[in-house]
Amino acid sequence: MNGYIQQQYPVKTKRFVQTLDLRDDTDMIREYRKWHSEAFHWKEIREGIKAVGILEMEIYILGTRLVMIVDAPEDFNWEEAMNRLATLPRQAEWEAFVARLQGCDAHARSDEKWKMMERMFFLYPD
Numbered sequence: 001m002n003g004y005i006q007q008q009y010p011v012k013t014k015r016f017v018q019t020l021d022l023r024d025d026t027d028m029i030r031e032y033r034k035w036h037s038e039a040f041h042w043k044e045i046r047e048g049i050k051a052v053g054i055l056e057m058e059i060y061i062l063g064t065r066l067v068m069i070v071d072a073p074e075d076f077n078w079e080e081a082m083n084r085l086a087t088l089p090r091q092a093e094w095e096a097f098v099a100r101l102q103g104c105d106a107h108a109r110s111d112e113k114w115k116m117m118e119r120m121f122f123l124y125p126d
Contacts, residue, residue, distance in 0.1 A: 004058070006056075007055070007056055007071075009055055009071075009073075011073050011074065012073070012074040013055060013071045013072060013073060013074060014071070014072060014073075014074055014076065015069060015070065015071050015072075016069075016070040016072070016078060016116065017067065017068070017069050017070075017116070017117040017119070018067070018068045018070070018114035018115060018116050018117060019065065019066060019067050019068070019114070019115055019117055020066045020068070020102060020104075020113055020114045020115065021064050021065055021066070021102075021103065022061075022064045022065075022066060022101055022102055022103065023064070023101060023102070023103045024064050028100075028101045029061075029064065029101075031101060032098065032101045032102075033061070035097075035098065035101075036059065042090060042094055044088070044089050044090040044091075044094075045090065045091065045094050048085055048088035048089070048090075048091055049085070051084075051088065052081040052082075052084050052085045052088075053072055053073060053076050053081055054070055054071070054072050054076075054081070055071050055072055055073065056069075056070070056071040057069070057070050057071075067117070068114055078111075079111075082109065082110065082111035085109075085110065085111075086109045086110070086111075091110075092107075092109075095107075095108060095109060095110060095113070099113070
């Protein structure tokens with residue numbers, strides 16, 4: 001593994017890390033991966049994520065465990081952004097669509113499904 005190159009931004013950024021578990025079903029996990037691929041993603045969802053001020057978002061998977069990393073400008077307000085995101089075109093439809101694979105309530109918003117993680121360690125530069 002060679003790691004992942006991070007984008008540099010002209011503004012200070014902050015990071016949010018969240019987790020969510022998928023249903024323990026190989027076919028459903030395969031489908032979840034499919035709908036997050038470049039070929040099958042919903043364009044409106046990616047546009048909405050950017051529209052609320054998120055600069056970069058990554059999702060990592062190990063088995064059924066997902067970890068989402070979100071980078072945003074230092075003045076980004078998570079609650080306000082999630083409230084706005086929930087109102088954008090196709091967002092509620094997307095959340096219901098993926099909820100069946102996530103094992104979540106079909107009416108739950110993204111910020112109700114994904115659980116915020118607490119950073120417990122950081123290697124600071126010298």
